Amino acid sequence: MFIGRENELKFLNDAYSSDHAEFIVLYGRRRVGKTELLNEFCKDKTCIFYTCREYTDKKQLQSFTDKIHTYNIPAFQYVDCFSNWETAFSSVLHIQTNEKKLLVIDEFPYACKVNESIPSVLQVLWDEKLRYENVMIILCGSAMSFIEKELLAEKNPLYGRTTGIYKMKPMPYTDAIKFFPNFSDEDKLLAYSILGGVPHYLRQFSDRLSLEENVKRNILRKGCSLYNEVEFLLKQELRETSVYNTIVEAIALGNNSFSDILSKTQLEKSKLSVYLKNLIEISIVEKESPALSSDKDKSNTTKGNYILTDNFFRFWYAFAYRNLTDLENDDVDGVWDDAIKGNLHDFASQPFEKVCLEYLYILNKGNRLPFRIHNASRYWGKTTQTIDGKMQSVNLEIDILAPDSKKKNFIYGECKFTNEAFDMQQLKKLQSKVFLEGNVYFYLFSLSGFTGAVKEYASLHGNTVLVSVKDIVSLG
Missing domain, CATH: 3.40.1350.10 (Trna Endonuclease; Chain: A, domain 1)
Known part of the structure; x- marks a missing residue:
């Protein structure tokens, strides 16, 4: 069952129903629900939906061609493999529909990683042909740094071509608690304080189990889907994961000012600024300034507090990461009783x-x-x-x-x-x-x-x- 995302769906549907060509970039951190949103948006529409993989460019083009064959478009039934990306992207024009012709490319940065010319190819195609047609192109990706600093940057070929840019964020609490209709009001908020608004995390909990059983079974138990989630995400997005582990743990344990984090981690001041900036870019950390702060103070790296925006990261580093030895030895009950049970409400504050x-x-x-x-x-x-x-x-x-x-x-x-x-x-x-x-x-x-x-x-x-x-x- 699809939950929430009314604003995002309205944004996409308004673009789809417009009377001109649309070029949308949709992006956000991993697990935030981008693909699920696109599937919901596309379910009643005729479209080409392709998900890029970490392939070589030649293999990617072949994979795209194979996907086109599944749509039974007559113009391409005898094409073994598109000769180039311009021809491949042009396939959207051959979709047989009276509505807007829709092309969705998920995980687009994977394709650009091995072929840096792809944005340029798409730019020329858009300028010369697609923008005059009744089409809608959606590029989607999780590599936020690449999308913001390269794909949408001023010097990139696609700069100024998009008709819409939407950065997806975790769900608000009002949508997140809908995943647990049978929980008490208190447990709904406790579950949200543990999992945050990331749909992939929320779906791991069942309201047929108690909150305690959910935490033990779906977070603390070795081998469950969330047990290695933090490590996986950091390795996907960042290098030097040991350094980032140290920083995130320090913040999770209440070291929120720049000076406190510096003292706790013993890193060089200049390097810590860079590491924090990187964590902010992937939406794991945010810098919080007091109400009434001036713009100058808000932009000052050493002023304000650094907090974890991801509730699950905060829970993991506050309770699980510090007790990994016990969890690796399958002492889930002990970690719950000694570390979590008596501190959960304080954590949720x-x-x-x-x-x-x-x-x-x-x-x-x-x-x-x-x-x-x-x-x-x-x-x-x-x-x-x-x-x-x-x-x-x-x-x-x-x-x-x-x-x-x-x-x-x-x-x-x-x-x-x-x-x-x-x-x-x-x-x-x-x-x-x-x-x-x-x-x-x-x-x-x-x-x-x-x-x-x-x-x-x-x-x-x-x-x-x-x-x-x-x-x-x-x-x-």
């Missing part, structure tokens, strides 16, 4: 903050907040506050700070993924963190509900909003 922020943006899109928020994020940093009648410098950490575009209205958010109800002391602590002048609203997010006092306070104060896990999950 960071992804829960992201979920809560995503929840606010969904409300924002539907104009269901007191004002439109802009560039909301976590906040951390020093500020000056009056304490016991004296001005003092204090360090503040706020789970969510969501200003409007003019910075006159603010939402302060607190996210609690614990087994205790949100109480008045926690509310007052959040209120004490207000340091900006303007209209202030408090959004409280809690796994375990709210005490009676907090509920009563919220009922009497319109600027305090209580959000339960049920509220969050119901948006899915």
